[in-house]
Amino acid sequence: MRKLISLLVIALCCVCSDGAANDYLNRCNLKLLDVIMEDIFSPPVAGRIQVYSNIAAYEVLCLKYNTLHSLSRQITHLQAIPKPTKKIDYAVAAECAFIGVAKKLVYSEHLLDSFLNAEKRYWPKNPALIQQSTAYAQTVTQYLFEWIKKDHYIETRTMQRYVLNDSLGAWKPTAPEYNNALEPNWPLIRSFVAPRSDYVKAIPNIPYSEDKTSLYYQNALAVYLSDQEKDSSKINTALYWDDNPNTAVVKGHATYFIHKVTPGGHWMKITAQALRKVKANEEQSAEVFTLVSIAIFEGFLSCWAEKFQSNSVRPETYINRLIDAKWLPLIETPPFPEYTSGHSVVSAAASSMLTHFFPKMYPVVDSSQMYLGLAPRTFKSFRDASDQASVSRFYGGIHYMPSLDNGALQGREVTGFILDKIKTRR
Amino acid sequence: MIRFTIRLLCLVCGLKGFAQAPQFTALSSATSGIDFVNGIAENKQMNILGYEYLYNGAGVSIGDINNDGLPDIYFNANMTPNKLYLNLGNMKFKDVTAEAGVAGGIGFKTGVTMADVNGDGWLDIYICKSASTKPDERRNMLYINNRNGTFTDRAKEMGLDDASYSTQAYFQDMDFDGDLDLYLLNHPYNFQEAKTVFLKYGSSGKLEAVKETESEYVSDRYYENKAGHFSDRTEAAGLLNYGFGLSAVIGDFNADLYPDIYVCNDYIHPDKLYINNRNGTYTDRVDDYFKHMSYNSMGSDYADINNDGFPDLLVLDMLPEVNQRQKQLKVAQNNDQFAKMVQYGFGKQYVKNVLQLNHENKIYSDISYYAGMAFTDWSWAPLIADFDNDGKKDIFITNGLLRDISDMDVAKYKLDSVIKELNKPGDQQSVYDLFQVFPSVKVPNYFFKNNGSLKFTNVAAEAGLNTPSWSAGAAYGDLDLDGDLDLIVNNTNEQAFVYRNNSSDNKQSKYIRIRCRDAAGKDVYGARVTVRTLDGVEQVQWLEPTRGYLSSHDPVLHFGLGTQSACTVKVLWPNSNSQVLMDQKANQTLVLHPETAEFQPGVENPDNRLMRDETASSLLNVIYSENEYIDYKLEPLLPRRYSQSGPCMAVADVNGDGLEDFFIGGAAGYEGQVYRQKVNDRFDKTYQPALVADKRFEDGASRFFDADGDGDQDLMVACGGNEFPGQDKMYPLRLYINDGKGNFSRAAEFPEISVSAKALAIDDYDQDGDPDVFVGGRIVPGHYGLVPESYVLKNAQGKFTKEVIHAELKEIGMVTAAEWFDYDGDGWKDLLVVGEWMPISIVKNNRGDMSSKPLSLAGTHGWWNCIKIADINADGQKDMLFGNYGLNSRYQCSANQPLKMLVSDFDQNGSTDCVITAYNNGVSYPMALRDNLLDQMVFLKKKFLRYHQYANATVTDIFTPEQISRAREFSAGWMQSIMAINKGKGDFTIKPLPESAQLFTVQAIDVADLNQDGHPDILLTGNDFSAELETGRLDAGNGLTLMGKGGNQFAEMIESGFYTPGDAKVLLPIQLKTKLAWLVGGNQEAVRLFVQVR
Secondary structure (H helix, E strand, O other): OHHHHHHHHHHHHHHHOOOOHHHHHHHHHHHHHHHHHHHOOOHHHHHHHHHHHHHHHHHHHHHHOOOEOOOOOOOOOOOOOOOOOOOOOHHHHHHHHHHHHHHHHOOOHHHHHHHHHHHHHHOOOOHHHHHHHHHHHHHHHHHHHHHHHHHOHHHHHOOOOOOOOOOOOEOOOOOOOOOOOOOOOHHHOOOOOOOOOOOOOOOOOOOOOOOOOOHHHHHHHHHHHHHHHOOHHHHHHHHHOOOOOOEEEEEOOEEEEEOOOOHHHHHHHHHHHHHHHOOOOHHHHHHHHHHHHHHHHHHHHHHHHHHHHHOEOOHHHHHHHHOOOOOOOOOOOOOOOOOOOHHHHHHHHHHHHHHHHOOOOOOEEEOHHHHHOOOOEEEOOHHHHHHHHHHHHHHOOOOOHHHHHHHHHHHHHHHHHHHHHOOOEO | OOOOOOOOOOOOOOOOOOOOOOOEEEOOHHHHOOOOEEOOOOOOOOOOOOOHHHHOOOOEEEEOOOOOOOOEEEEOOOOOOOEEEEEEEOOEEEEOHHHHOOOOOOOEEEEEEEEOOOOOOOOEEEEEEEOOOOHHHHOOEEEEEOOOOOEEEOHHHHOOOOOOOEEEEEEEOOOOOOOOEEEEEEOOOOHHHHHOOOEEEOOOOOEEEOOOOOOOOOOOEEEEEEOOEEEEOOOOOOOOOOOEEEEEEEEOOOOOOOOEEEEEEEOOOOOEEEEEOOOOOEEEOHHHHEOOEEOOOOOEEEEOOOOOOOOEEEEOOOOOOOHHHHHHHOOOOOHHHHHHHHHOOOOOEEOOOEEEEOOOOOOEEEOHHHHOOOOOOOEEEEEEEOOOOOOOOEEEEEEOOOOOOOOHHHHHHHHHHHHHHHHOOOOOOOHHHHHHOOOOOOEOOEEEEEOOOOOEEEOHHHHOOOOOEOEEEEEEEOOOOOOOOEEEEEEEOOEOEEEEEOHHHOOOOEEEEEEEEOOOOOEOOOOEEEEEEOOOOEEEEEOOOEOEOOOEOOOOEEEEEEOOOEEEEEEEOOOOEEEEEEEEEOOEEEEEOHHHOEEOOOOOOOOOOOEEEOOOOOOOOOEOOOOOOOHHHOOOOOOEOHHHOOOOEEEEOOOOOOOOEEEEOOOOOOOOEEEEEOHHHOEEEOOOHHHHHOOOOOEEEEEEEOOOOOOOOEEEEEEOOOOOOOOHHHOEOEEEEEOOOOOEEEOOOOOOOEOEEEEEEEEOOOOOOOOEEEEEEEEOOOOEOEOOOOEEEEEEOOEEEEOOOOHHHHOOOEEEEEEEEOOOOOOOOEEEEEEEEEOOEEEOOEOOEOOOOOEEOOOOOEEOOEEEEEOOOOOOOOEEEEEOOOOOOOOOOOOOOOEEEEEEOOOOOOOOEEEEEEEEOOEEEEOOOHHHHHHHOHHHHOOOOOHHHHHOOOHHHHOOHHHHHHOEEEEEOOOOOEEEEEEEOOEEEEEEOOHHHOOOOEEEEEEEOOOOOOOOEEEEEEOEOOEOOOOOOEOOOOOEEEEEEEOOEEEEOOOOOOOOOOOEEEEEEEEOOOOEEEEEEEOOOEOEEEEEOO
């Protein structure tokens, strides 16, 4: 097995070597995902960091390419960024604006500083030009940050944390950490494309029931029975798409945590691979990264609005109560309500956005999970990958089936909504 | 001119000067001949991630195995051969393991017990084993003494080759049949479930916690000795259980002379107290005897620390004392999970040591904070014994774990990166690197000298016991027969400590040693020995040599006598026969034999109670229910839940029938209620539509008074609590007018005042004939740290207007109590105000003018709760009593080292941030753990990327000078409850109340001459169950009766009949038809009625 992976690494290294200077958006995004993983941001918060960073680069490049259409006056509250007053290198400015905004949003700023330092080798050897470009990037960063600050993020940090609801169907904390529900106030975060976060409504959830003949019970039983199959291909699929940024491993007093990229981060990596595969230029990279990150951000927003509206209990809680008292799912249940599945929504949103840009791309190869020792996977299409990501939550034992199907519908609708609202090409 | 002087007693207890040489001398292996090391070899198979108990250390036992009078030593080693050292005298020892044949065999050895298991007068050795997945490698061994220096393992033939995952064996005669039975402490192996709570539907149809049914190799075992063969009676005795047992206590917990069993369980599994039903069965009643327990219970001991004749329980946990290690190693507690644990029967468990004071068979009280031993790092063996022969038992505590496996940076960040490195193909790293990332830090053991008065001081350094180490099992015994207890400590990866005690070099401190043996030479376990000296001090010990952690001790009972040269010895044998030996000389070893004792009937204590709980007979059935509001969900840095400060109560005759009635306020959603006194001392609830209509409000304070001058008692109610942030409408001050028959209606005309209050003080301060009102603001809901407004309302013929008061009175602080009191005797009532983070304050009444600036009493900034004005010394002048937070909490402070609180909206997001700091080792650090602080102030996440960066941070490292200058600062340096004795003309002498009043948060006080001896007596009640989880609820209060002895002296009376173990907030006298009584109201509990007996 090890050998196989090693061979694949060699094969892959050719694809994902640092490459040319114009690959910087790819490098920026991958670095940012590393930092997000290091800082253990939850999936919706990670999505927010990704999207603002990409928008910063995009808006700078809109001044370089008159074929690109600025997002200002298209997305909520964003007005045109200030224009440069001196001659600049747009690529350097875009990269610096990306990192500048990212630094505002992550904790481990020093990791981005050293990244940017290393990036200088790709920049033109013209100190005055570089100085003017970075100064301009700083102006853009400040300008955008004023806009970013008004998205209610900071206010939601100290709003009422999640308060448990006694009703049986309501979400309950789950093993092993029994953490409070993450981001119950996320639906108050500003959407780019709508006045409220619940602009795409999921199909209503099945009503809670403990009756053995009820659909609810049958859905739970299906999760349990699927887990009992111990099917290795399903297990591997669940592990492949686990994407839990903070998995706890409990060994008595020694509890430690494994960091992984978030579901949204996983799709940013798939996007990066697709862009490299087509040898995308700067313009297209900025466009696709930005739109995919908007899809992911909006997907989480829409999903979280539904999650804390329907406030549904997780399979492990239900199965412990009624089916198997000491059952635990294959992968750790993340700490927030069940309906709809975040991975399903976000994967569908991202994959349909990617399909929009690359309708003919197949197969899709994803080697992004090698940092966890997992072999690359090949998919027929983006849709195929997102379908697998979605169903992996059922295999993993953390979602009921309707949450996946309805979540995927929700995600695709979100992307449709975005594409209706936002134009990227003149 | 104000003369408000205070004379504080100096409370700093000076330690008796130590002699030049330390109390203990560590002997080198060359000197002692003891070179034992418990070496732990970490490898791929055996490492901390594979087996969590790998670093738990091993035990040591002391006992005279060859009956030469010299105690010998046996060490367990986890992974290497055990060792037996023969005592050659003068602290010289010889390794005789090979000759004796006692190397311990295969497997991972844990606890060791020396006991005369076959009752032949020769000590045998029982060895526990764990860890291995193969049962045969876990079979415990019983080395039977062949009386010739050799031993033979007879565990199998005697029925004791148990293959459980064993921790330690406790031998005791549980059924009084004259032989030793065995309680074998075991543990499960599934460490993944250390904190899991599974819920399922039980047979009752309700959700309940899943009961573990697995018992093989896992449950503790009870073996009954029948003629030398042991049979497993675990199930029949009701002792099948599931818990990670790390130690147990065999002792008498309910003073019925029968041995009970306390089991200390690690992790989420609660401790158990198996009370001996005296019929061969046991029932877990831990919640009936203890109000809370330690979460990760480890080692334990049970002995009388205050010489009141009742043994006290010490159970150790793992939290370090040092700020840096606390912040680095402690996981922040989870409120929801705690609530779930309580709801589903896991008890109230906190990550701290507990020192459970046995209060003469009332429910035990944890006084570990008061005693100064709540945190002693990752602690294993506590040994309670008189190590300095002063007649007071001291406490030695071993601690240390080979690796800091709860290091938060490793857990959250570092291990992840190492594991990712492992995932990289072709990498040379191994699993070994995984556990290498855990820091390995030696820590010094603790040695607490008993100062008396329930206070202890860690003198490990002065005593020569503070060498940093990883120490686990430890045992004591007088190894050199010089009359003091020497110490042996089993260390991990280091030579055992051999500590010679030098106390007996001081000829002024005497001792007596007592051995309880029958004619055959067998030690009689369960014998209860009392030693009484001429100074009236009585000490008690009970013979159970297995205590502490994984270890057993020399079965000779050692009593220090201080300077006393003789004593009376009384022994009570398990068969209830007893004997008394008068005038025994000090400095000798007595051997007592049960054969010479006779049955002597016990003396019944006369019932001297002054009060009786007559709640039931008065048909009083009033329960103060609380609405569910979790303050921490909005304000994670609060020291307690301000939404749980009710009830408020008031007493008056509301219907003019000459009988006193009472009001009790309601929590939000529960109406306030008026109860009317009927004949026969009974109470009836009255129907009050006006109160029902206002039930949405949380009531914070209430008083009856004649507001409109019509001769009846009207009712004022202030809102309180914390549950409606930003909703001013939910906090109106309300006046209810009495129609003369006890029916209340809301006054139509009343100033609009919105405040969350706890204090109402009512009196006619301007002497115009109408009672006026002071309302003290308690908090600004949702914005703890902001100061609410306080008001003076002037009453003119029933019309109230806000009086202009000094700006400093308007914002005097977070007021908890106020009284009108003419403290300087000028004929005008002044306003006395106290509060949280407030000094005792007085606003002088200048002939009806209240606009003067408040005066405060220097040095009294505290967390005050209540005021009582009464003449406590019968000198005709009214004195003052002030109830404070007390000294039994994590919030420790002094005048020089005050608690501080910085309040500001540091991140300018509209929420109020409060950061409380306390001194730790001379430096003031924030009390909040990193996770909690960063949860409140997200911008700090950039500053404190890792735990170690925050671990040493002070306020100036956290905030900029500018941020600090913008913040409001509070401080508190005085937490004791006090009395202020009136010397006349505004001159008061302040004295702290006795120590028993400092063990709990005093919420209410009353004064009455209970025994009619002319000396007023004091009743105090209180507690605070709402304290945040890092501290744990403050529940040591059981109600306190202080009997006046004259001369401002007061003494605790334990059996007074006044017993309020709950979360009491109110204590009000109420005159029944024929006798005086008191109402006690507590949060989420029934109102109780105590009636004076005489």
